Amino acid sequence: MYPPVTNSINLSLTLSPYAILSNITMNKCVTHQDTQTTPIHTGISSKKGESIKESEQLEEIRSLLNNGSSKTKLEMVDALQKLCINHYFQEEIDSILKMFHTRISNSLDYDHGPSLYEVSLNFRILRQEGYYVPDDVFSIFKQKDGKFKGELAEDVKGLMALYEASQLSIEGDHMIEEAAYFSSHGLTKKIPFLDQDEATMVNDTLQHSYQRTSPTFMVKKFIKHYTGTTMSELALLELAKVQSLHRTEVDIISRWWKDLGLAQEFKDARNQPLHWYLWPMASLTDPSLSEQRIELTKPIALVFLIDDIYDVYGTLDELILFTEAVKRWDSNTLEQLPYNLRICVEALYKVTQEISDKIFKKYGFNPNEFLKQAWRNLCEAFLVEAKWFALGHMPMADDYLKNGMVSTGAHVVIVHLFFLLGGGTSKESAMIINDNKISPCLAKILRLWDDLGSAKDVNQDGHDGSYVTYYVKENKGCSIQNARDHVMGMITNTWKQLTKECLYQNQFSDTFTKACQTLARTIPLMYNYDENHSLPLMEDYIKSMF
Numbered sequence: 001m002y003p004p005v006t007n008s009i010n011l012s013l014t015l016s017p018y019a020i021l022s023n024i025t026m027n028k029c030v031t032h033q034d035t036q037t038t039p040i041h042t043g044i045s046s047k048k049g050e051s052i053k054e055s056e057q058l059e060e061i062r063s064l065l066n067n068g069s070s071k072t073k074l075e076m077v078d079a080l081q082k083l084c085i086n087h088y089f090q091e092e093i094d095s096i097l098k099m100f101h102t103r104i105s106n107s108l109d110y111d112h113g114p115s116l117y118e119v120s121l122n123f124r125i126l127r128q129e130g131y132y133v134p135d136d137v138f139s140i141f142k143q144k145d146g147k148f149k150g151e152l153a154e155d156v157k158g159l160m161a162l163y164e165a166s167q168l169s170i171e172g173d174h175m176i177e178e179a180a181y182f183s184s185h186g187l188t189k190k191i192p193f194l195d196q197d198e199a200t201m202v203n204d205t206l207q208h209s210y211q212r213t214s215p216t217f218m219v220k221k222f223i224k225h226y227t228g229t230t231m232s233e234l235a236l237l238e239l240a241k242v243q244s245l246h247r248t249e250v251d252i253i254s255r256w257w258k259d260l261g262l263a264q265e266f267k268d269a270r271n272q273p274l275h276w277y278l279w280p281m282a283s284l285t286d287p288s289l290s291e292q293r294i295e296l297t298k299p300i301a302l303v304f305l306i307d308d309i310y311d312v313y314g315t316l317d318e319l320i321l322f323t324e325a326v327k328r329w330d331s332n333t334l335e336q337l338p339y340n341l342r343i344c345v346e347a348l349y350k351v352t353q354e355i356s357d358k359i360f361k362k363y364g365f366n367p368n369e370f371l372k373q374a375w376r377n378l379c380e381a382f383l384v385e386a387k388w389f390a391l392g393h394m395p396m397a398d399d400y401l402k403n404g405m406v407s408t409g410a411h412v413v414i415v416h417l418f419f420l421l422g423g424g425t426s427k428e429s430a431m432i433i434n435d436n437k438i439s440p441c442l443a444k445i446l447r448l449w450d451d452l453g454s455a456k457d458v459n460q461d462g463h464d465g466s467y468v469t470y471y472v473k474e475n476k477g478c479s480i481q482n483a484r485d486h487v488m489g490m491i492t493n494t495w496k497q498l499t500k501e502c503l504y505q506n507q508f509s510d511t512f513t514k515a516c517q518t519l520a521r522t523i524p525l526m527y528n529y530d531e532n533h534s535l536p537l538m539e540d541y542i543k544s545m546f
Contacts, residue, residue, distance in 0.1 A: 057234040058088060065092040074100065074121055076231070081125075082222040083235035084215055084242070087286050101131045116141055116158030124165040128211070130513065132503050135169070135176040138162075148179070153186040156198065160205045163187065167211035170500040171493075208537075214282040214522040217541035242287055247546065249290060250277055253297050260347055262305060265340040269308040276300045278542075279413070282522045283515040292420045295358065298351050299416045303378070303409035305344065310382040314341060316390045319383055326379045329372050348375065359419050367419040370430060374415045381406035385465065397470035401447065404467070408450070410443035414516065421512050432507050438516050441498035445520050448491050449527045452484060495520070 065076055073096050080086040086093060100122055119137055126133045143149055152158060166180035187202050194202065210218075219239060226232040254273045257263060263271045279300055280293040310319055321336050325345045334342045352375065356368040384403050388395055395403075415433055424430025433439075451467045468483045475483075498520060502513050528537045 054234065054237055057230050057237075060230050061234065062089060062092060065089060065096065070100075071118060074118070074125065078121060078125055079222075079226055079229075079231050082210070082215060082218065083226065083231055083238075084219045084285055085231065085235050085238050087288075088234075097126060097129055097131065101126055101133070104133055104137060114140070116152055116155055117161045120158065120161035120165040124161070124168055124211075127165075127168040127499065127503065130503055130510065135173040135179075138175055138179055148182045152182075153189070156187070156190055156194070156202065159183045159186050159190075160202065163205055164210055167209050167495075168499050170496045170503065173496075208524075212521055212524050214518055214525060216282045216285055216518075217522075217525060217538075243546065245287055245290060246277075246281055249281075249294055250274055252294055253277055253301075256294075256298070257301060260351075262344060262347055265343060266305060266308065266313065268312060270304050272304070273297070273301070274542075274546075276304060278526075278538075279519060279522065283417075283518040284511075285518070286511075289511075292417075295355055295420055296413065296416055298355065299412055300409075302348055302351065303412055306348075306379065307382065307407075307409070309341065309344060310379075310386050314386075316386060319386050323379045323383045327376050329376075355416065355420075363419075363422045363425060365419075365425050365427075365430065367415075367424065367430060370415055370419070370424075370433065373434075374412045377406055378409055378412050388465065394470060394473065395465070397467055397474055400465055400470050401444070401467055404447045404451075404465070405440060405443035408443045408446045410446050411439045413519075414439040414442065417515060418508075418512060421509060421515070423509065423512055436508070437501045438498065438508070438513070441494050441501060442516055442520050444494045445491055445498070446523055448487050448494070449523050452487055453527045453529050 061076070061080075065073060068076065077086070077093050077096055080089055080093065104122065104126070119140075123133050123135075123137060141149055141152060160183075162179050163183035166176050166183060169176040169180070184206060187206060191199050191202055219235065223232050223235050223239065226235070250273065253276070257271075257273050263269075277293070277297045280296040284293050284296070309322065314322060318338060318341060322341050322345065325333050325337060326348065329349065331346065331349065334345055337345065352371050353368065356366050356371060360366040381403050385407055387393070414436075418424065418433045419430070424433060448467060451465075468480065468487060471483045471486065472478050472480060478486075498517070502517055525538055525541065526535070528535060530536055
């Protein structure tokens with residue numbers, strides 16, 4: 001499902017979380033004597049003076065949000081989101097967004113003649129938050145011949161905002177697609193004429209746009225960007241609390257994984273609690289969602305392990321029995337399995353039941369059948385791939401992709417996420433998770449990015465297919481680079497579908513929708529391999545967080 005972590009990452013992803021935690025000097029917010037995942041209190045103890053200062057900062061920012069100019073309000077919303085302190089001001093932010101969306105819907109003007117920067121920022125933030133904005137808002141920046149005005153090429157700030165806005169296009173957005181080319185081409189031409197800081201900002205925008213990165217991993221960068229502001233000071237206090245909370249959660253997950261006993265039986269499997277936790281950490285950013293982050297990491301861990309079992313450990317006959325055991329979900333059918341595979345299935349049964357019980361206790365609905373079906377589908381997809389390899393069969397690219405989207409494990413994670421956030425309080429209302437269009441988009445982006453990655457799993461001899469390989473084989477004369485370009489185009493189009501689903505999605509909560517979007521935004525970070533098959537960006541981000 002997820003990318004391997006190579007030996008070159010020598011900080012957090014390959015070290016034991018206990019080793020990481022022992023190097024941290026900041027006190028943890030909670031000490032746990034066992035692995036019970038009861039809710040963690042997020043109010044980290046602090047000095048009285050710090051508490052007063054924080055209260056004053058909150059009030060100052062709230063006052064600016066309520067009384068600032070339109071431009072100031074919008075820029076503050078952008079800053080608060082990038083600094084990951086927006087949860088303190090959600091009521092004010094919602095009010096501001098509704099106001100701006102109404103103004104655009106009614107074709108009302110700005111406080112003055114709108115700049116490219118303002119319109120682009122408005123467009124991006126509204127679409128980012130699920131509001132539909134037509135791309136013809138950019139028509140005011142076009143000439144009679146339909147091209148963007150030439151003088152805009154000198155507006156670096158505006159071009160950067162326009163490029164970021166273009167990352168939220170949907171199918172049919174022809175104008176915003178033109179804007180993407182115009183802005184990227186214009187920025188690239190300007191780089192040689194910029195000073196070092198400006199050139200770095202432009203390169204970062206083009207290579208790692210905000211919409212293709214996780215805000216959690218970028219927060220330190222933005223704290224520096226907003227240095228000297230009250231928002232930056234508040235973000236620093238918040239970061240210290242959140243880092244402490246995250247370390248505590250990693251500790252709990254590591255103890256849970258150790259007590260589960262599977263790592264001892266599968267010594268060559270990926271044993272990376274911190275790596276698994278990065279996905280929930282990135283997607284569930286609100287500090288109050290501590291329990292959900294911990295519980296969501298558990299199925300992710302099992303997806304990794306079961307993937308390794310099908311890829312490395314089991315013979316085909318054993319994998320058929322393993323799949324059947326998951327499909328039947330009956331402990332009386334496990335006798336024929338080898339010991340190590342049997343305890344894995346038993347752990348899957350146990351963890352799924354425990355998560356279901358916690359969800360039932362919290363929300364009054366037991367999602368056990370939905371969770372079990374997600375695991376059945378995943379194992380059946382894994383088995384299909386195992387049979388292909390055992391028989392030496394090379395599937396058609398589309399057949400591989402259809403099955404590969406299931407074998408990412410994305411749907412397993414999405415289903416757990418849905419119920420952990422309180423989605424589906426009855427069997428009827430829970431059915432929407434099986435027919436949602438967000439999950440396939442996320443799975444497709446993940447599968448294609450995975451297949452673009454060139455790194456191989458550490459200490460593993462398993463064999464994985466690749467859409468790139470199958471596509472080249474089917475299309476005579478197609479080079480590897482052409483195939484990779486084709487895949488990137490597919491990813492871009494899938495992002496458009498995902499953005500559209502999140503714009504028009506009324507049946508899911510905002511928290512769930514944003515978590516799915518952020519999972520997708522995290523994928524490029526997890527697959528940004530360098531020539532040494534390592535993940536330098538992820539390593540840097542983890543150093544900044546831990």
